[in-house]
Amino acid sequence: MAKEMIAMILAGGQGSRLYALTQKLAKPAVPFGGKYRIIDFPLSNCVNSGIDTVGILTQYQPLVLNEYIGNGQPWDLDRLYGGVHVLPPYQQASGSDWYKGTANAIYQNLSFIDRYDPQYVIILSGDQICKQDYSDFLRFHKEKGAEFSVAVMEVPWEEASRFGLMVTDENDKITEFQEKPKNPKSNLASMGIYIFNTDVLKKYLIEDEADPSSQNDFGNNIIPNLLKDGRDMYAYHFNGYWKDVGTIPSLWEANMEIMDPEHSGIDLFDENWKIYSRNSGMTGHKIGSHAIVENSMITDGCRIEGTVKHSILFAGVQVESGARVEDAVIMGNCIIKTGSVVEHCIVAENAVIGENAVVGAMPTDKNHGVATIGPGVYVGDYAKVGPDAMVNHNIKDGEVQW
Amino acid sequence: MVNSNSDAMSIIFPNSYDNQVPELVSERLMASIPFASRYRMIDFLLSSMVNCGIDNIVVIVRKNYRSLMRHLGSGREWDLTRKNGGLNIVPPYAEKTVNVYNGRVEALASILEFIKNQREKYVFISDANIAVNFDFNAMIDAHIQSGADVSIAYKEEEIPYGFMNLQPTTSSDLYYTLSLDNGRVKEIQINPKEQGKQNFSMNIYLIERERLIDLITKAYAKGNVYFERDILAPQLNTLKVYGYKYEGYSARISDIKNYFDENMKLLDDENLDALFHAPIYTKVRDDNPTRYIGNARVKNAMVADGCVIEGEVENCILFRGVKIGKGAKVKNCLLMQDTVVESNADVEYIITDKEVTITEGKELKGSDTFPVFVAPRKTV
Numbered sequence: 001m002a003k004e005m006i007a008m009i010l011a012g013g014q015g016s017r018l019y020a021l022t023q024k025l026a027k028p029a030v031p032f033g034g035k036y037r038i039i040d041f042p043l044s045n046c047v048n049s050g051i052d053t054v055g056i057l058t059q060y061q062p063l064v065l066n067e068y069i070g071n072g073q074p075w076d077l078d079r080l081y082g083g084v085h086v087l088p089p090y091q092q093a094s095g096s097d098w099y100k101g102t103a104n105a106i107y108q109n110l111s112f113i114d115r116y117d118p119q120y121v122i123i124l125s126g127d128q129i130c131k132q133d134y135s136d137f138l139r140f141h142k143e144k145g146a147e148f149s150v151a152v153m154e155v156p157w158e159e160a161s162r163f164g165l166m167v168t169d170e171n172d173k174i175t176e177f178q179e180k181p182k183n184p185k186s187n188l189a190s191m192g193i194y195i196f197n198t199d200v201l202k203k204y205l206i207e208d209e210a211d212p213s214s215q216n217d218f219g220n221n222i223i224p225n226l227l228k229d230g231r232d233m234y235a236y237h238f239n240g241y242w243k244d245v246g247t248i249p250s251l252w253e254a255n256m257e258i259m260d261p262e263h264s265g266i267d268l269f270d271e272n273w274k275i276y277s278r279n280s281g282m283t284g285h286k287i288g289s290h291a292i293v294e295n296s297m298i299t300d301g302c303r304i305e306g307t308v309k310h311s312i313l314f315a316g317v318q319v320e321s322g323a324r325v326e327d328a329v330i331m332g333n334c335i336i337k338t339g340s341v342v343e344h345c346i347v348a349e350n351a352v353i354g355e356n357a358v359v360g361a362m363p364t365d366k367n368h369g370v371a372t373i374g375p376g377v378y379v380g381d382y383a384k385v386g387p388d389a390m391v392n393h394n395i396k397d398g399e400v401q402w
Numbered sequence: 403m404v405n406s407n408s409d410a411m412s413i414i415f416p417n418s419y420d421n422q423v424p425e426l427v428s429e430r431l432m433a434s435i436p437f438a439s440r441y442r443m444i445d446f447l448l449s450s451m452v453n454c455g456i457d458n459i460v461v462i463v464r465k466n467y468r469s470l471m472r473h474l475g476s477g478r479e480w481d482l483t484r485k486n487g488g489l490n491i492v493p494p495y496a497e498k499t500v501n502v503y504n505g506r507v508e509a510l511a512s513i514l515e516f517i518k519n520q521r522e523k524y525v526f527i528s529d530a531n532i533a534v535n536f537d538f539n540a541m542i543d544a545h546i547q548s549g550a551d552v553s554i555a556y557k558e559e560e561i562p563y564g565f566m567n568l569q570p571t572t573s574s575d576l577y578y579t580l581s582l583d584n585g586r587v588k589e590i591q592i593n594p595k596e597q598g599k600q601n602f603s604m605n606i607y608l609i610e611r612e613r614l615i616d617l618i619t620k621a622y623a624k625g626n627v628y629f630e631r632d633i634l635a636p637q638l639n640t641l642k643v644y645g646y647k648y649e650g651y652s653a654r655i656s657d658i659k660n661y662f663d664e665n666m667k668l669l670d671d672e673n674l675d676a677l678f679h680a681p682i683y684t685k686v687r688d689d690n691p692t693r694y695i696g697n698a699r700v701k702n703a704m705v706a707d708g709c710v711i712e713g714e715v716e717n718c719i720l721f722r723g724v725k726i727g728k729g730a731k732v733k734n735c736l737l738m739q740d741t742v743v744e745s746n747a748d749v750e751y752i753i754t755d756k757e758v759t760i761t762e763g764k765e766l767k768g769s770d771t772f773p774v775f776v777a778p779r780k781t782v
Contacts, residue, residue, distance in 0.1 A: 034691035035707070073478070074686070259693065268690040269710070279686045283678055284439030284706040284720070286671065293700055299691035299707055300440070303671070312691070 002117040003053050003082065005138055005195070007046045008109070010102055011039060011126030012059035017247045020374035020390045021348050025064035028056075028126035030251070031331045031349065033258045033268060034299045034312050036277045037068060038245065041131065042124045043075045043084070044275045049134040053082035055112050056126065057105045059098060062088055074278045087112060101216030107205040113198065121201050123194040123218065129243040129254050130191075131266065131273055137195060137236050144172065146234040147200045148226050152188040153242055163189035164219050166235045174233040177223050188235055191242060194218065200231065241266040248390070252346055252370045255312050255329045259297050280315035280332070290321060306336070314349070323353075327362065331375075344387065345371035354381035354397065361387040408455035408539060411487065411611070412526035413513075415506065416444060417464040418605070419531040419575045422564050425658050425775045426755070430469040433461070433530035435655065436738050436756070438668055438677070439719050440706040441684045442473055443655065445480075446533040449682040451526070452480050454538040458487025458522060462509045464494060473685050480683045490516075505627035510618045518615055525614050527607040527629070533664070534652040535680050536606070541646050545608050548585055550644035552613075552634060555606035556580050557648050558599050564657030566595055578603040578630050580645050587643040590635040601645060603630075604652070651676035662753055662773045665719045665736050669702055689722050696728070706739075713743070727762070736773075752776060 015027025022030065028039035039056070046054050054077060058065055065086070072084035087109050089098050099105035106113075106123065113121060120141065122134055132151070141149040152166050167176035167186040178185060204222050208214050214221045226233055241264060245251040257264035268275055282301025287293055292307040301316035306323035313319070314331045320338040328342050331349040336342055340353045345360030351373045353359055359379060360371035369388035379385060380397035389401050416433030426435050433444035444461075451459060459482060463470060470491075476482075477489030492513055506527070510517070517525070524545075526538060536555075545553040556579075565577050580601040581589040594600070607629075609617075617633050626632035634643055651673060653664035668674045689708025694700065700715045708723040713730030720726075721738045727745030734751045737743070741754040744762040751768035755778035760766060764782055768774035776782060 269693075274688050275690070276688050281681050281683060283441075283674065283682075284704045285692070286669070286674070287700045287703045287705065287715075289702040291701070293694045294698065295696065296694045297691040298694065298705070 002119070004118060005051060005120040005122055005134075006053040006055070006082070006113065006116050006118045007042075007051050007122045007124055007134070008055045008057060008106055008113070009039070009042050009124045009126045010105060010192075011056050011065060012099055012105060013125075013127050014060040015127065015246065018245075018251065020372045020392045021248075021251075021346070022061070023374065023392065024061055026058060026060045026062060026126075027246075029065040029068060030127075030245075031314055032129065032245070032251075033255060033275075034297045034314055035280065036275055038129065039065065039068075039126050040075075040275050040277045041129055042126055043077070044273075045130070045132050045134060046124075047075050047077065047276070048273050049132075051122070051134060052077065052079055053116050053118075054084045055087045055109060056084065057087050057099065057109065059089060059105070062086070068278055070278070075276045082116065085112065101214075101221075102218045103205055103208050103214075103222050104216035106201070107209050107216070110202060110205065113202075118198055121196050121198050123192075123196070125192040125244075127245065128191070129241070129245055129266065131240060131270070131275070132193075132238060132242075133273075137193070137238075140236045141195045141234070144234045145232060146195075147197045147232045148223075149195045149234045149236050150174070150223075151191045151193040151238045152235045153191055153238055155187050155189045157184065157187050160184035160187045160189065166190060168235045172234050172237070174227070174235050177227055179219060188237075190219065191238065192219075195236075200226075248346060248370050248372050252329055252344075255346075256310070256327070259295065259310065259312065282315050285313075288321070291319075301333075306338070328360070337381075344368075345373065345385075347373040348375040348377070350376045352378045354379055354383060356381055357383045357385075359385040363387075407457055408542070409522050410456055410524035410526055410538065410542060410608070411458035411460070411520050411522040412451055412456050412528065412538075413460045413462060413510070414444065414447060414528055414530055415464075415509070416461055416467070416470055416530045418529035419655070420466070421575055422531070422656050423658055423661060425777070426661065427466060429466065429778060431463070431466045432655065434470040434473050435661070436721055437533055437653075438665060439704045439721050441533075441682060442470075443533060444470065444474070444530045445682050445684045446535065446677075447528055447530060448480050448482075450534065450536040450680070451538060452482065452683070453680045454536075456526070456538060457482060457484055458520060460490045460492055460513065460516070462492045462513065464509075467491075467493065475685070479685050487520075492516075505632075506629040507618060507621050507626050507632065510614070510629070511622040514615060514618060514622075517611060520611060522611060525609055525611045527605075527609070529605045531656075532604055532652050532654045533677065534604070534648075535650065535677055535682065536648070537650075541606070541608055544646050545644070548644045549642060550586075551609065551642045553608040553644045553646045554580060554587065554634075555604040555608075555646045555648050556601045557604055557652060559602050560599055561594070561596070561602060562654065562656040562660050564660055565593075567657075576628065576631060578605070582645045585644050587634075587638055587645055589638065590630060592631055592635070601647075604648060604654075605630075608646070653677070658753065658775060659771070659773065662736055666717070666734075668719070669704060669717065674704075687722055698726075713745070721756075730760075734770075734773075755779075758782070 011028040013027040015022040077084035165178045165186045261267035285302035288305040291304045305321035306319040309326040311328040316333040319336045322338045327344040329346045337355045339356035372390045374392040378394040382398045383395045384400040386402035482489035579591045692709040698711045705720045706722040712728045713726040723740040725742045729746040731748045742759045748765045751773045754776045759781045
C-alpha cells in the first residue's frame with residue numbers, strides 16, 4: 001500500500017558552532033530539555049502528525065544517533081511496513097559519494113522514497129526545536145493545489161536579512177525567493193521544512209544532480225529552479241515556537257525557555273503532543289534534606305543535596321551538598337562536587353566539576369557568555385572556568401581557564 | 403547453543419497476599435501495586451530475572467489482573483518480547499466447570515502441558531509481594547552445590563505485624579518459616595507467631611522442571627492445594643529441600659502501614675542504592691521532567707517525572723504526574739500517580755491512590771502509626 005506522505009529528516013549537520021558538544025555526535029543528537037535529544041522533536045512531530053515512515057539522513061559522527069534511534073520503538077516507529085530508517089551515504093555500483101548537499105542527500109535515497117510510493121514527501125531539519133503539526137501543513141499544501149510548499153515564520157524586519165526569505169502574494173503563493181538579502185522584500189523566513197509532490201521532487205533532484213555547477217542544496221538550487229519554472233509554490237505560515245539551536249547561547253536559551261512554558265510558548269507538558277524519547281530507566285530523583293531547589297526541571301536518577309536554581313538537570317546528575325547550580329544546563333550523569341559554583345553555562349554529559357571549582361559566571365553588563373564544558377571533562381578542585389570558555393579537555397586542580 | 407541465557411524458566415504468582423492490602427488491590431493485584439515512585443511490585447522480580455538471563459517467564463493471574471496486563475503489555479519494556487519464551491500471561495481457564503484456581507498446585511496443574519513443552523532444566527517459582535533485586539544465578543549455583551531437589555530462598559527477619567495478624571478464616575494465603583539443619587530444611591512452619599528473627603521464606607523456589615512436573619502430577623491427583631503445605635512439608639525426609647539465605651535488600655509488603663514504611667525507607671540513599679544496584683525496568687510513560695516553580699520548597703523527597711511542584715514537600719514519595727499547588731503543604735506522604743494537591747491544602751501522613759484530588763485549602767492528617775488512605779480517583 002502506498003503511503004500518503006513520508007518524512008525525510010536531514011540529520012547530517014555537524015553543528016560546528018556547538019564545537020565542544022558535537023565532537024563525537026551530530027547536532028540532532030545533542031541532549032536537550034532534561035531528557036530529550038534534539039531529534040526527538042521532529043520525530044515526535046512526525047508520529048503525532050500520523051507519519052509512520054521516516055528516513056533519517058546521517059553523515060557526520062552518526063554513531064550516537066544510530067544507537068539512539070535503534071529500531072525506533074520509543075517513538076512508536078518500529079513498524080512492519082515503514083517505521084524509522086537511518087540512511088547514511090552508501091556505496092553504489094557507480095561509485096560512492098558523501099552527501100554533497102541537502103538535495104544530494106535526498107537524491108541518493110530516491111530508491112528509499114520509491115519503496116513507499118508516497119504522494120508527498122516532507123523534508124525536515126533534524127536540528128530544530130519545534131512542536132508542529134505536519135498534517136496541518138499537508139492540508140494547506142493540498143488545499144492550495146501546491147507542488148511545493150515551505151513552512152515560514154515571520155521574523156523581525158531588522159533580522160530578516162539573516163534568513164532565506166519568501167516573497168508571497170496575498171494568496172500565499174511564492175513569487176520570489178531571497179537568500180540572506182541586503183534589502184529584504186519580505187519578513188517570511190524559511191524554516192527549512194518543505195512538502196513536495198513526489199513526482200516534482202524527483203524531477204528536480206534528478207535535474208539538479210545532472211548539473212555539475214550545482215551545490216546540490218535545496219535553498220540555493222532546488223527552490224530557485226522551481227521558481228524559474230513557474231511551479232505552484234506556497235508559503236505555509238507557522239507561528240508557534242521554533243528555534244534553530246545552532247549556537248551555544250541559543251541552545252542555552254532554548255533550554256531555559258523550556259522551564260517557562262507560560263511565556264516561551266514551548267510546552268512539554270502538553271498531553272496531546274508528547275515529545276517521546278529513549279528512557280534512562282533510572283529511579284525517581286531525590287531531593288535531600290538540606291537541598292534547595294527553585295524554578296528548575298529535574299528528571300530521573302538525579303540526587304540533589306546542594307542548591308539548584310533556574311536550571312535543567314538531565315538524568316543521573318548529582319549535586320553534592322554545598323554546591324550551587326544556577327542558570328545552568330547540566331547534562332546526563334554529571335557530578336557537581338561539594339563547594340563548587342556552576343552558573344550560566346552548559347555542562348555536557350559525564351563531566352565532573354571538582355570541589356570548590358567555579359564554572360561560568362552570572363551575566364554582567366560587560367559579559368554574558370555561556371561557559372561550556374564538553375562531555376566527560378574533569379574540572380579539578382579549585383579550578384576556574386570563565387564565562388566565555390569552551391572546555392574540551394580536563395582542567396587540573398587550581399588551574400584557570402578563560 | 404551459545405550459553406548466554408540462564409537454564410531456568412520462571413513462574414510468578416502475582417495475586418499472592420492480595421488479602422494483606424485490601425485497600426491497594428480494589429482495582430489491581432499485588433504485582434501491580436505502585437512502588438518506589440515509578441515502579442510496580444512485579445518490576446523488581448521481573449527485571450532481576452531478565453538481568454540474570456531468564457527470558458521465559460509465566461505469570462499465572464487469578465483475579466483483578468487487568469491493570470497488570472496493561473502494565474506488562476507484550477513484555478517489551480523488560481526485553482521479554484521473544485520468539486522463544488518471553489512473557490506469557492496465563493488467565494484462569496474458563497472452560498468446563500473449572501473455577502479459579504486455589505493454591506499453587508491447581509494453578510501449576512492447569513499449565514502442566516505448557517511446562518512439559520519447555521526446554522529449560524530449572525524452574526523458579528515466586529510471588530510478587532517482595533521488591534528485591536535478586537541474583538537468581540547465585541541461587542542456581544547454591545542449588546547445584548547443595549545437591550538439593552528444591553531450594554527455598556529465605557531471609558532472616560522478623561515476621562511483620564501484618565502477617566502475625568493474619569486471619570486464617572478470611573485469608574487463603576499462608577506464610578512459612580524454615581527450621582534448618584546445615585542448610586537443609588528440617589521443618590516448615592505454617593503461619594507461625596514466633597517473635598524475633600526467623601528464617602522467613604521469601605517464597606522463591608528453585609526446582610528441576612522434570613521434578614516439578616512429577617510432584618504436581620501426583621499432588622493434583624490427590625487433590626492437594628498448597629505447594630508448601632501439601633507437597634514440601636510432608637516430604638522433607640525424602641525430598642532434599644534446602645534453604646538459600648538471601649542477605650541483600652528487600653521490601654516485603656504485608657499491610658498498608660508497612661507498604662508506606664517500605665516506600666519511605668527508600669528516602670535513605672543507602673537503601674535506594676541497595677535495591678537498585680542492577681537496573682529495574684518498568685513501563686515508560688513519556689512524562690516530561692519534573693518542574694519546580696517559584697517558591698517550591700522540597701526536602702527529603704523522591705520524585706518521579708511529570709510532576710509540577712509549587713508548594714512545600716517534605717519526606718515524601720511522589721509518583722509520576724503529581725501536582726502540588728501553591729502554598730500547599732505535603733509532609734510524610736506517599737502520593738501515587740496523577741494525584742493533585744490543590745493550593746493551600748495541608749496534608750500529612752496520607753497515602754493517595756492514583757488520580758486523587760485534595761481540593762483547595764483542605765486539611766487531612768493521618769499519623770505516624772496510621773497513615774490515612776484515599777482510594778483511587780476520589781476527591782477530598
